[in-house]
């Protein structure tokens with residue numbers, strides 16, 4: 001790992017899975033990945049050993065891949081096992097969920113079974129607010145409350161679908177089915193960039209052939225073997 005030109009400074013924010021630190025440059029921050037795991041809006045709490053190390057590396061590999069394919073992201077460089085430098089964004093408070101196969105909340109909401117392959121990807125939006133449990137919202141809510149502009153949402157929607165093609169191919173080539181996942185975007189110097197992380201914490205990933213779950217559902221559903229599943233994703237992503 002190359003030595004970084006950025007110096008780590010004070011803590012800015014602590015989230016459920018990551019801590020953000022300032023650097024000596026206000027345009028850049030350090031993202032530190034913890035082993036803490038939460039589910040069901042923080043009701044279930046635990047630790048997944050080495051998760052921070054796995055997620056930092058998985059996310060770095062994926063963000064570099066997406067950058068190489070022309071997607072603009074906040075990622076700058078991985079500087080240690082658990083830390084990466086990213087651009088300091090103003091986060092857009094809209095979580096974008098992309099689905100290729102039914103699982104999780106859409107099954108509960110629509111009363112359908114898990115594992116239905118969708119005819120086309122579904123894009124859903126949620127308002128990013130932990131206290132409210134990230135409620136489902138639609139575009140007119142986003143515009144009425146000015147969470148994002150129509151131009152930003154057009155870009156976000158188009159980019160999310162491009163990312164879906166790229167990630168489905170990336171994971172598919174590595175023997176993993178990309179079921180669904182969450183994306184976040186932020187503003188930086190007049191541009192919208194892909195933000196946050198792409199890891200087994202925020203994606204549903206099923207092993208091709210066995211359909212074994214390799215993601216946070218192992219924690220949510222107490223399936224066991226969570227550390228091994230995350231390690232398996234890391235090894236496949238590094239192929």
Ligand code: CDP
Pocket residue numbers: 095097103104105106134180181182201202203204216
């Ligand atoms: O997680 P749950 O089943 O309640 O919600 P979902 O809407 O089915 O989640 C779809 C995908 O987005 C899953 O891969 C979740 O891990 C991810 N997600 C997330 O990372 N953070 C959220 N706040 C909501 C969903």
